[in-house]
Structure formats: structure tokens, C-alpha cells
Amino acid sequence: MKNKKARVIAFYLPQFHPVPENNEWWGPGFTEWHCVANAKPLYKGHHQPNIPADLGFYDLRVAETRKLQVEMAKEAGVEGFCYWHYWFGDGKRLLERPINEVLASGEPDFPFCFGWANHNWYQKLWDPSGSGDKLLIEQKYLGREDYEEHFMTALLPAFKDKRYIQVDGKPLFVIYAIDKKEEIKEIIKVWRELALQNGLEGIYFVAVQRGETKEEVKALGFDAMYRLQDYLKTYVNQPYLVKAWQFLNIKLLNTPRKIDYERLSDNLYTDQHHDEDTIPTIIPNYDHTPRSGSRGFVISGSTPDLFARQVSKALQFLKNKKEDKKILFLVSWNEWGEGNYMEPDRRFGKGYIKALRKVIFKD
Numbered sequence: 001m002k003n004k005k006a007r008v009i010a011f012y013l014p015q016f017h018p019v020p021e022n023n024e025w026w027g028p029g030f031t032e033w034h035c036v037a038n039a040k041p042l043y044k045g046h047h048q049p050n051i052p053a054d055l056g057f058y059d060l061r062v063a064e065t066r067k068l069q070v071e072m073a074k075e076a077g078v079e080g081f082c083y084w085h086y087w088f089g090d091g092k093r094l095l096e097r098p099i100n101e102v103l104a105s106g107e108p109d110f111p112f113c114f115g116w117a118n119h120n121w122y123q124k125l126w127d128p129s130g131s132g133d134k135l136l137i138e139q140k141y142l143g144r145e146d147y148e149e150h151f152m153t154a155l156l157p158a159f160k161d162k163r164y165i166q167v168d169g170k171p172l173f174v175i176y177a178i179d180k181k182e183e184i185k186e187i188i189k190v191w192r193e194l195a196l197q198n199g200l201e202g203i204y205f206v207a208v209q210r211g212e213t214k215e216e217v218k219a220l221g222f223d224a225m226y227r228l229q230d231y232l233k234t235y236v237n238q239p240y241l242v243k244a245w246q247f248l249n250i251k252l253l254n255t256p257r258k259i260d261y262e263r264l265s266d267n268l269y270t271d272q273h274h275d276e277d278t279i280p281t282i283i284p285n286y287d288h289t290p291r292s293g294s295r296g297f298v299i300s301g302s303t304p305d306l307f308a309r310q311v312s313k314a315l316q317f318l319k320n321k322k323e324d325k326k327i328l329f330l331v332s333w334n335e336w337g338e339g340n341y342m343e344p345d346r347r348f349g350k351g352y353i354k355a356l357r358k359v360i361f362k363d
Contacts, residue, residue, distance in 0.1 A: 010333035012081035032337035039290035077360035080111030089140030115174035188221035287339025304351035
């Protein structure tokens with residue numbers, strides 16, 4: 001972090017390539033580019049579709065694409081990617097091909113870590129028509145034997161890679177859902193034991209904090225957390241007249257829920273973010289409607305300049321933290337189906353990349 005004000009770690013979606021399961025559920029060749037390209041504006045001033053520019057509708061099986069993504073991330077000042085990792089139990093994985101190829105080839109030479117997206121997949125998550133709520137695949141917790149297999153086959157080879165991101169000399173690992181508290185507590189215990197047995201210093205576990213108190217999160221064995229409930233609180237705590245107007249629009253005109261980007265930025269951080277165990281997030285934009293249509297949620301009015309201001313606010317919470325823990329989670333690098341991305345589009349080009357670079361590099 002020699003010339004940067006923060007360790008920016010960007011969440012990375014490895015979805016943009018066909019897999020048999022998506023072919024079965026949605027049709028041959030499906031990726032979220034189908035949702036992105038077919039998105040429609042749902043209210044006046046709603047900018048859709050958002051079309052990728054420099055990288056186009058890429059396929060993550062192509063090594064050159066992964067290399068170009070890394071070049072852009074370095075330009076922005078991003079330290080590394082946090083790849084979403086999918087293990088559903090009993091050896092069942094999804095979307096693992098990109099990271100497997102990164103591990104096998106050693107390229108690109110760019111830091112990375114894992115975030116376990118340990119949740120069920122439902123039809124409604126990728127169905128703008130809202131026509132069904134079928135369970136596509138279930139997240140299972142099958143006990144110690146399965147937890148050991150998960151660690152040894154899917155995690156340990158990555159943890160031992162020289163590129164893997166560390167905090168306090170330990171590999172950083174994010175767990176997305178912590179509602180199954182007894183199971184998560186056991187997994188953390190088992191994996192810490194296995195880490196020590198296999199020559200690691202431990203694991204730096206990071207939780208996604210929602211309704212839980214910080215004390216409840218730490219009691220499960222986590223070292224740190226980042227907060228998601230602040231997004232919802234900002235929406236809920238809008239002025240009464242704003243909420244009433246939105247309610248009428250949602251009911252009468254079938255429009256999605258919305259919140260203004262500047263209002264979000266003004267309410268995104270709390271005193272807890274000063275704590276060394278709480279990682280601030282920065283969010284360039286968000287629009288879930290390509291996936292979920294009018295049932296989606298939109299953060300409206302984002303621009304690269306407003307994003308730069310949000311990053312500046314987030315940096316204020318890092319001043320008194322140790323260098324190793326001056327982390328910002330960038331949500332996200334390439335979640336195009338959620339309108340939540342840094343990569344160039346036809347509207348702003350490299351605007352968000354340049355905005356982050358301008359703020360994150362030291363003078």
C-alpha cells in the first residue's frame with residue numbers, strides 16, 4: 001500500500017460464461033449478459049440498458065479478458081479481487097472455472113481472495129417477470145466431513161497461492177450469510193484447526209453484518225465484518241413524503257424502489273466504521289432491475305464525481321487503523337446484472353475507474 005490511501009478489494013462475479021446448470025434453468029448459452037442487454041427503463045430518467053464498452057460482452061473463459069480486467073483494476077488503484085465462491089455441499093460447486101484457471105496458470109499475477117456466497121439460488125433472482133420462486137439449488141451444511149473436504153479441496157490450494165490476500169499474515173475469507181449460526185461457528189472452528197495443521201497462521205474471517213450486533217458477529221468467531229444493513233436503513237429512513245410517493249409509484253405504476261445516490265452516501269457510514277474490525281464499503285452504482293424488473297431496487301443519480309466524494313468519506317474512517325487493516329471493500333467490480341460495476345460502459349466510459357484512482361492514490 002506504499003502509494004495508496006487504502007487497500008481496495010473489489011468483489012468479483014465469475015458468472016460470465018455458460019455452465020450446464022444455467023443452460024438447464026434458462027436455456028443454452030445463458031449468462032447474465034442476457035439480462036443486461038434486455039433491460040428496459042422502468043420510469044422517467046431510468047438509464048437502461050447499461051452496455052459494456054471497452055471489454056464488450058465478454059466471456060470469462062478467455063484468459064485475455066481476465067488480463068484486461070486486471071489492468072483496469074490496477075489503473076483504478078484496486079489491490080485485488082475477492083472472487084465469489086460457490087460451494088453448496090457434498091462437493092457441488094458452480095462458476096469455479098475462472099478462478100481454477102487463474103490458480104492453474106498463475107495468471108494474471110494479481111492478488112485475490114474468496115468470498116463464500118453461501119445462499120440458496122431461487123428462480124426469482126434472475127427472472128424479471130417474477131413468474132416463479134422455484135428453488136434452483138440449495139445451500140447445504142452437511143457436517144464436519146463436508147467442511148473438511150471443502151477446505152482441503154477448494155480452499156487450501158488458493159490460501160497457499162502467493163497471490164492470496166492476507167491480513168495479519170492470514171488469508172482473508174468472507175462469508176456472506178451467517179444466519180445458520182451454529183453451522184457457521186463450527187465451520188470457522190474446523191477451518192481454523194485445518195489452517196494451523198497445514199502450515200498457515202490461521203484465517204482472517206470477515207462476515208457480512210446485517211441485523212446482528214457486532215458482539216454477536218464476533219461471538220461466531222469472525223475477526224471483522226462489513227455492514228449491509230446501512231443500505232436498507234437509508235431507504236427505510238427516507239422522509240415520509242418521499243416514501244409515500246414511492247409507495248404510490250410502486251403500486252400504481254409498477255416502478256422499482258429507489259434511493260438517491262447522494263442520500264445513500266450521506267448515510268452509508270456509522271461510528272462503527274472507525275473500529276478496526278469494521279470494513280467500510282464503497283459502491284459506484286446499483287440497479288437490480290436487469291435481474292428482477294420492477295421488483296428490483298435502484299440507487300439513482302450516481303456519477304463518477306459523486307462516487308469520488310463517497311470514497312473520500314470512506315477514507316476518513318481508516319486514518320487511525322493499522323496499515324494492514326486500512327481496507328475498503330468495493331461493491332463491486334463487475335456485477336453487471338445488478339448495475340453494480342466499475343468496468344467501462346457506453347455512458348461513462350472509464351469514469352469510475354478514473355474517479356477511484358484520483359482519490360485513492362497519495363499525492
